[in-house]
Amino acid sequence: xxxxxxxxxxxxxxxxxxxxxxxxxxxxxxxxxxxxxxxxxxxxxxxxxxxxxxxxxxxxxxxxxxxxxxxxxxxxxxxxxxxxxxxxxxxxxxxxxxxxxxxxxxxxxxxxxxxxxxxxxxxxxxxxxxxxxxxxxxxxxxxxxxxxxxxxxxxxxxxxxxxxxxxxxxxxxxxxxxxxxxxxxxxxxxxxxxxxxxxxxxxxxxxxxxxxxxxxxxxxxxxxxxxxxxxxxxxxxxxxxxxxxxxxxxxxxxxxxxxxxxxxxxxxxxxxxxxxxxxxxxxxxxxxxxxxxxxxxxxxxxxxxxxxxxxxxxxxxxxxxxxxxxxxxxxxxxxxxxxxxxxxxxxxxxxx
Amino acid sequence: xxxxxxxxxxxxxxxxxxxxxxxxxxxxxxxxxxxxxxxxxxxxxxxxxxxxxxxxxxxxxxxxxxx
Amino acid sequence: xxxxxxxxxxxxxxxxxxxxxxxxxxxxxxxxxxxxxxxxxxxxxxxxxxxxxxxxxxxxxxxxxxxxxxxxxxxxxxxxxxxxxxxxxxxxxxxxxxxxxxxxxxxxxxxxxxxxxxxxxxxxxxxxxxxxxxxxxxxxxxxxxxxxxxxxxxxxxxxxxxxxxxxxxxxxxxxxxxxxxxxxxxxxxxxxxxxxxxxxxxxxxxxxxxxxxxxxxxxxxxxxxxxxxxxxxxxxxxxxxxxxxxxxx
Numbered sequence: 142x143x144x145x146x147x148x149x150x151x152x153x154x155x156x157x158x159x160x161x162x163x164x165x166x167x168x169x170x171x172x173x174x175x176x177x178x179x180x181x182x183x184x185x186x187x188x189x190x191x192x193x194x195x196x197x198x199x200x201x202x203x204x205x206x207x208x209x210x211x212x213x214x215x216x217x218x219x220x221x222x223x224x225x226x227x228x229x230x231x232x233x234x235x236x237x238x239x240x241x242x243x244x245x246x247x248x249x250x251x252x253x254x255x256x257x258x259x260x261x262x263x264x265x266x267x268x269x270x271x272x273x274x275x276x277x278x279x280x281x282x283x284x285x286x287x288x289x290x291x292x293x294x295x296x297x298x299x300x301x302x303x304x305x306x307x308x309x310x311x312x313x314x315x316x317x318x319x320x321x322x323x324x325x326x327x328x329x330x331x332x333x334x335x336x337x338x339x340x341x342x343x344x345x346x347x348x349x350x351x352x353x354x355x356x357x358x359x360x361x362x363x364x365x366x367x368x369x370x371x372x373x374x375x376x377x378x379x380x381x382x383x384x385x386x387x388x389x390x391x392x393x394x395x396x397x398x399x400x401x402x403x404x405x406x407x408x409x410x411x412x413x414x415x416x417x418x419x420x421x422x423x424x425x426x427x428x429x430x431x432x433x434x435x436x437x438x439x440x441x442x443x444x445x446x447x448x449x450x451x452x453x454x455x456x457x458x459x460x461x462x463x464x465x466x467x468x469x470x471x472x473x474x475x476x477x478x479x480x481x482x483x484x485x486x487x488x489x490x491x492x493x
Numbered sequence: 494x495x496x497x498x499x500x501x502x503x504x505x506x507x508x509x510x511x512x513x514x515x516x517x518x519x520x521x522x523x524x525x526x527x528x529x530x531x532x533x534x535x536x537x538x539x540x541x542x543x544x545x546x547x548x549x550x551x552x553x554x555x556x557x558x559x560x
Numbered sequence: 561x562x563x564x565x566x567x568x569x570x571x572x573x574x575x576x577x578x579x580x581x582x583x584x585x586x587x588x589x590x591x592x593x594x595x596x597x598x599x600x601x602x603x604x605x606x607x608x609x610x611x612x613x614x615x616x617x618x619x620x621x622x623x624x625x626x627x628x629x630x631x632x633x634x635x636x637x638x639x640x641x642x643x644x645x646x647x648x649x650x651x652x653x654x655x656x657x658x659x660x661x662x663x664x665x666x667x668x669x670x671x672x673x674x675x676x677x678x679x680x681x682x683x684x685x686x687x688x689x690x691x692x693x694x695x696x697x698x699x700x701x702x703x704x705x706x707x708x709x710x711x712x713x714x715x716x717x718x719x720x721x722x723x724x725x726x727x728x729x730x731x732x733x734x735x736x737x738x739x740x741x742x743x744x745x746x747x748x749x750x751x752x753x754x755x756x757x758x759x760x761x762x763x764x765x766x767x768x769x770x771x772x773x774x775x776x777x778x779x780x781x782x783x784x785x786x787x788x789x790x791x792x793x794x795x796x797x798x799x800x801x802x803x804x805x806x807x808x809x
Contacts (some may be wrong), residue, residue: 209624339645
């Protein structure tokens with residue numbers, strides 16, 4: 142398989158197409174506009190449908206419709222646009238409909254900035270939309286991972302019938318790296334969706350895609366079912382990378398682009414005699430609690446340090462998982478600024 | 494003979510059929526309510542019914558059949 | 561043989577609508593038209609948020625329940641996956657002309673090959689009688705208790721507005737206030753649905769309907785109100801019909 146130099150946003154789009162995505166609805170917003178641009182040219186080549194919707198709200202609702210009708214559908218946006226989509230995402234989650242949503246994070250809050258950030262962790266993982274529901278959230282750390290997890294996201298979404306989010310940041314979306322793209326899927330091999338809207342010919346049951354359950358008992362039963370599904374997902378889909386943790390005394394917790402910066406900092410620190418390691422959640426939901434618990438229980442681990450491009454969002458989940466066993470510190474940058482490995486190494490070496 | 498037939502229990506007593514009937518032979522019961530608690534529409538002179546179905550066309554609850 | 565029997569495209573579930581609410585009439589017209597057009601088995605409907613939120617229980621088709629105002633966007637997604645299905649939206653005045661205005665306008669501008677049935681009764685029924693964007697001047701509602709006046713802005717005219725857009729194939733306003741109007745409404749609805757089958761593009765039928773409960777009128781008086789008060793501001797008729805333009809070309 143040939144490797145090609147490709148921009149993150151384009152790799153995501155191409156991987157989606159190869160995974161069977163034939164319906165893309167989106168709206169331009171920096172730093173992800175390459176995704177709709179790419180899709181506008183690529184989807185017609187494979188007989189797919191591209192619509193530049195009138196807004197991010199309309200786009201997520203088009204995804205809802207196309208996915209409800211059985212199509213592999215996707216939308217992408219960046220932070221403010223993802224805020225707009227929240228109602229739609231909640232509806233999709235509450236209808237057991239699969240889809241893929243890509244957030245290429247930029248600095249917030251508000252109109253914010255266009256440079257990279259990780260300020261949407263809460264929105265993605267704790268539910269940005271109303272009500273009790275979860276998304277499976279993948280946080281790729283390289284253009285290769287962005288392609289691989291986008292490809293996988295459609296399968297996982299279909300398997301569990303829920304929205305799946307690819308949470309990256311503007312750096313990943315804009316950078317170019319060598320990538321081996323996954324193969325083009327044979328759509329005829331995809332399993333049939335026996336719940337999707339199609340026009341009822343009178344045989345079997347009529348199909349309704351709906352998130353309204355006005356009787357409290359019915360809604361509570363449904364939410365319990367959803368959460369049993371999420372428990373299964375926790376068992377089966379949690380993904381994490383442990384980097385030089387075995388003898389580590391200080392363990393970083395970071396994801397996405399920041400994890401790569403942490404790895405560079407770790408190499409610097411080790412040269413200085415500080416045994417640092419990294420736990421890199423790849424699924425932010427389900428969060429790899431067990432990995433954190435395992436290392437928190439080790440005697441030679443002195444502390445954890447969450448590193449994020451935010452004021453501290455994932456750090457809360459780290460603290461919950463570590464459960465008071467070891468101290469959890471935090472290092473963050475915001476505004477679109479990105480830390481470098483020297484800043485991080487100095488922060489740690491300075492005894493913080 | 495084509496005649497209208499009103500489903501008494503489904504009727505909500507809205508009266509749209511009363512106004513629609515060109516023969517003026519539908520009225521709302523003044524004395525008996527149906528199970529839903531409404532005064533249902535009744536055809537008072539079925540002989541005069543011409544089976545025009547205008548009552549059925551106006552009925553918002555599809556409680557009138559004409560055959 | 562029955563002169564009038566209930567169409568198979570309505571389920572057996574009794575409508576929850578208030579006595580005299582013309583939602584029931586329009587549901588029936590849409591369901592009948594689809595049966596007569598012979599496409600019942602290839603129909604998918606999109607229900608709104610409003611009194612007719614439970615439309616998925618009444619129409620005997622595969623149905624989707626959309627977020628408030630977003631039915632045209634959801635219908636767009638469905639139609640692009642199943643272009644050979646008849647996809648219709650059924651929406652009230654809050655859904656279509658308030659929160660959903662952008663989705664409505666842009667579905668028309670895209671020339672999306674769908675059909676929208678727009679139920680305009682100038683009030684928000686389900687939530688208890690608040691002002692709608694189509695509430696006429698002088699009409700009272702819970703959020704304009706003294707009657708709509710300039711401080712509340714002016715009622716929006718959807719058919720007129722959509723008619724100015726190239727993507728709109730057919731836009732007609734009809735009423736339900738007497739038998740003749742109901743039959744006329746059916747003709748328009750059937751045409752709007754047939755346009756989709758013939759792949760002509762975006763069609764919308766705006767149906768003037770009542771709300772006896774929140775207008776605080778009897779059903780009989782509410783139909784008179786449509787005729788005497790609503791129609792002068794919202795005249796009936798065809799605002800756009802590309803069929804006619806083609807004929808005259």
